[in-house]
Amino acid sequence: MKIVTASSYGFCSGVRSAVDKALKAAERAGRLSLPCYVTGSLVHSSAVSAMLRDHGIVEIDSPEGHEPGIVVIRTHGITDQLRAEFERGGFIIEDATCPVVLRNARLLKSAVNPVIIGRKSHSEIKGLAGCGDIPVIESPDDLGILEKGIEYSAVIQTTLSSSLLESILDRASSMGIHIECITSICGASEERRRALREIADEVEAFAVVGDESSANTSELVAIASSLGKPSFLISSPDSIPPSLFCYNTVGLTAGASAPDDLIETVRRRLENNGR
C-alpha cells in the first residue's frame, strides 16, 4: 500500500505545549512528594490520557475529596469558578490552557452582546460558557433564543466544523439576526483540514488517526467523506479496519491531539499490510 501523508497533521502547538507542561508538573510533584492531577482529559486522546496516567497524573473533575497537589488545567480550559475552587483548596495550578482558548475567553469577557457558537458538550465551550450567562448556539435550530435588532459578538469553538458554522451564520442572516464573529476556527485546525484537501485527489481513501471524542479528528473524517473518499477513524493500531487494506493508495492524517508514536505505529502497520 502506498501512503500519502498530509503536509500538516497530529499535535498542534497548543497540545504539544500542554503535554510538556503536564509531564513537567508530574516531575515537580514527584520532587515535592505531592499528588499530580489534571482537570478531566488534558486533550481529547485516550493514548495521551494513558501516557499521563503512567506518569502518575490522575484525572479529576473538581478539588472535592482530593488531597491538595499540583493540578494541570486541560488544553481547552476550565471555568473561572472551578479555577477559584482549586485555588481555595490549596492546589498549585499549572495552566496548560491553549493561548488561543485563553485569548478567546478574554475577548468573550469584553464583548458587547456576546454569544458562543459551538458544541455545548465540548470542554472548551463549557469553560467559555462559565464566563457568565452567555447564550450558546450549537445548531441553526438554537438561533430562536437570539433577538433581532441586536448586534451579537460571537466567539467560535476553535475546532468547530466549518460547514456547521456556515449553516448557523447563513440561517442567522436569513432570520435577520446580526452576528459578528470576533474569533474564528483556530489556525491549527484549518491547517490540518487544508492539508487533507490538498492530497485528496491522489488517494483512494483516508486513514485519520485520533479519537472519536476529538472534534478536530471527527471533522477531518467528515471532510474526507464529503470529498467522496472512504475515511476511517483509527484510535489505536489494533482498530485499523481490514477493509482499509483493499486500497492501493491511502491518505494519512491525524487530529491535533493524536501523539506522534501512535501515528507512526499506524503508518508502519499500513505499510506492512497490517503486520
Ligand code: SF4
Ligand atoms: S486545536 Fe487550536 S485551540 Fe485547540 S489546542 Fe490546538 S492550537 Fe489550541
